[in-house]
Amino acid sequence: MNPFYDALETRDPSAREAALLAALPPQVAHARTASPAFARILANTDPAAITSRAALARLPVTRKYELLERQQAGRADSAFGGFAAIGFGAAMPRVFCSPGPIYEPEGVRRDYWRMARALYAAGFRAGELAHNSFSYHFVPAGAMMESGAHALGCTVFPGGTGQTEQQVQAIAQLRPAGYIGTPSFLKLILEKAAELQQPLPSLTKALLSAEAFPPSLRDWFAARGVAGYQCYGTADLGLIAYETAAREGLVLDEGVIVEIVRPGTGDPVPEGEVGELVVTTLNPDYPLIRFGTGDLSAVLPGPCPTGRTNTRIQGWMGRADQTTKVRGMFVQPGQVAAIAARFPQVLRARLVVSGEMANDQMVLRVETLEIAAGLAERLQDAIREVTKLRGEVELVAPGSLPNDGKVIEDARSYR
Incomplete structure (x- = not known):
């Protein structure tokens, strides 16, 4: 057959x-x-x-x-x-x-x-x-x-x-x-x-x-x-x-x-x-x-x-729309991409939202080969300009971010 x-x-x-x-x-x-x-x-x-x-x-x-x-x-x-x-x-x-x-x-x-x-x-x-x-x-x-x-x-x-x-x-x-x-x-x-x-x-x-x-x-x-x-x-x-x-x-x-x-x-x-x-x-x-x-x-x-x-x-691995509300403002994957696109040193970026209810904290984790002076500060300025919110920046080595398709990770505790 x-x-x-x-x-x-x-x-x-x-x-x-x-x-x-x-x-x-x-x-x-x-x-x-x-x-x-x-x-x-x-x-x-x-x-x-x-x-x-x-x-x-x-x-x-x-x-x-x-x-x-x-x-x-x-x-x-x-x-x-x-x-x-x-x-x-x-x-x-x-x-x-x-x-x-x-x-x-x-x-x-x-x-x-x-x-x-x-x-x-x-x-x-x-x-x-x-x-x-x-x-x-x-x-x-x-x-x-x-x-x-x-x-x-x-x-x-x-x-x-x-x-x-x-x-x-x-x-x-x-x-x-x-x-x-x-x-x-x-x-x-x-x-x-x-x-x-x-x-x-x-x-x-x-x-x-x-x-x-x-x-x-x-x-x-x-x-x-x-x-x-x-x-x-x-x-x-x-x-x-x-x-x-x-x-x-x-x-x-x-x-x-x-x-x-x-x-x-x-x-x-x-x-x-x-x-x-x-x-x-x-x-x-x-x-x-x-x-x-x-x-x-x-x-x-x-x-x-x-x-x-x-x-x-691989098959279905979850949903790509990771739009998340942070401090009353919506943050979208496209905004994270727009921030990363401003910096040629950035290979991949992932916004991690943590904290407890009403105490949101944002950290943009960025994979980069080139840790130039002032890069983190310029990224922080870009976060504020694009999202209208303040966020921290963490520079990490290539391959450090999980390969799960997430651009925004909501790690907050809702208990």
Whole structure:
């Protein structure tokens, strides 16, 4: 049996990179032409010049909160704030809503959200029944997975959420080959099946998402005969990365260009450093260019042991939005980046907020090779100028700061 969904997964990395970069200028041009929001965001951009990752990195990042703000501001003219390149009607069979609310369009292309690749890696095959317990209302998760399963040739039981006893009954009687949904709900189903003394021998695999999936829970499922695999995606972008049998990180999907940037900026970080996932999608219906997910991750070195050659990431490692209130003022990661950018000697910076309630203290810890006279004092002045707050500065050696993606660390005691 072929272990790969298609030949794209085993391409030479240089061929993949060339194909992605070749698709970039027309996608940027399409976004400017067909999406009123990106016509404004990219007004001063020459699409023909965006032929490298360095050129891409010079474009502005549109973060999720900015997408929400633009949708809210432009909702009188468009439910999608001008980001969608298609409108209501035959080209858009469904619309979904994520918390915010943020509205997402669904186009008509086969496997619109590109989930078939993740399902295949999790072991799902044509001719099988999949029990889909993702929600089918408001959010797109249920439809995402169903369209991917249909593209594989699977039949889908739309179980949705809730009604645990009925879920057990349906699985026992329909005998699906696998489960699709959150790991926590699968655990509830298996626990209810044990309580009812109802074996579920057909259920041997699962594609899990939307929650953390620690190894301890993976082992718990395995002990009950279910091999669980995870994938990472968003309602805006569809699939971003998926787990393979190697269990060594998540392999990037073939239809996205992913960057890891320093939180609060659009600047790519070195391989292995934790930062925010920024994604450019090649979807023509919803052409998001440098979309900041707000999620932290890091690139893993080397290829996947399964033979897939695309880049691997660590998986979800937390949230990048570390905005913190200090002495009644909001301090944002972008402000820390702005302070560091003023000093070429600064390699990395991390603002540590400590103390107890109503007694906040700020210390900017700075990695630097060059401890020039007066550097700490100039940094203190920059802190006051940018944040309007006083803070201390601690100069440290390169490599001293944790590699966890945090630009602002809230170490205060709230007890």
